[in-house]
Amino acid sequence: LGGGPLAGRRVLVTSGPTHEPIDPVRYIANRSSGAQGTAIARALAQAGAEVVFVTGPADTPPPGGVEVVRVETAREMEAAVRRALPADAAIFAAAVADWRVASASDRKIKKGAGGPPRLDFAENPDILAGVAGMGEGRPRLVVGFAAETHDVVAHATAKRVRKGCDWILANDVSPATGIMGGTENAVTLITGEGAEPWPRMGKADVAERLAARIAAALA
Numbered sequence: 762l763g764g765g766p767l768a769g770r771r772v773l774v775t776s777g778p779t780h781e782p783i784d785p786v787r788y789i790a791n792r793s794s795g796a797q798g799t800a801i802a803r804a805l806a807q808a809g810a811e812v813v814f815v816t817g818p819a820d821t822p823p824p825g826g827v828e829v830v831r832v833e834t835a836r837e838m839e840a841a842v843r844r845a846l847p848a849d850a851a852i853f854a855a856a857v858a859d860w861r862v863a864s865a866s867d868r869k870i871k872k873g874a875g876g877p878p879r880l881d882f883a884e885n886p887d888i889l890a891g892v893a894g895m896g897e898g899r900p901r902l903v904v905g906f907a908a909e910t911h912d913v914v915a916h917a918t919a920k921r922v923r924k925g926c927d928w929i930l931a932n933d934v935s936p937a938t939g940i941m942g943g944t945e946n947a948v949t950l951i952t953g954e955g956a957e958p959w960p961r962m963g964k965a966d967v968a969e970r971l972a973a974r975i976a977a978a979l980a
């Protein structure tokens with residue numbers, strides 16, 4: 762058995778974007794690189810945890826030493842998360858698409874006389890809120906993310922309550938910060954006790970600090 766402060770703990774991490782199909786060759790996506798989620802999974806594994814890493818189609822390759830579950834859509838991610846439970850902690854770093862195309866075509870949509878197609882959207886399940894609201898089988902620690910451009914602490918504090926999770930790691934993604942797609946992050950950890958701003962640091966350092974906090978919370 763390996764050592765480390767998270768030895769014997771099972772932790773689930775979601776990461777990356779989701780892709781929502783329009784037809785067999787087209788999809789709707791977002792710009793998440795998966796960098797922060799991947800760094801968190803790596804730090805948790807290095808701290809000795811058994812990590813299940815549920816990832817959408819991300820640019821960043823998954824870390825070594827974790828169980829990788831690759832998914833494409835939000836609904837696939839939700840199913841994979843349910844299968845990965847039970848876990849001691851669950852960290853939701855994925856940028857899940859809020860909407861999917863209500864009825865994706867099973868054939869390529871052709872250009873034609875009818876003009877451009879109209880797409881109807883349906884709301885995707887909120888995976889974080891679903892797990893945070895579980896009765897029996899809820900992970901002891903459920904952590905969500907909030908990417909905000911203004912009033913970061915107020916919005917993230919409200920989000921923690923609305924989603925029913927234990928912690929929110931909030932980051933300021935206003936363009937001037939250069940955080941979106943960059944190597945650094947400036948986060949505030951929101952817990953039931955309040956808001957704790959962390960200094961700006963590399964995404965790997967954010968991950969290590971979070972892993973240490975998770976280990977302390979589960980100890």
Ligand code: C5P
Binds near residue numbers: 775858885889907
């Ligand atoms: O509501 P918002 O998308 O800002 O919430 C972000 C948090 O919720 C992140 O932790 C994200 O992984 C999670 N989330 C989710 N399922 C969704 C939408 C967001 O798990 N459908």
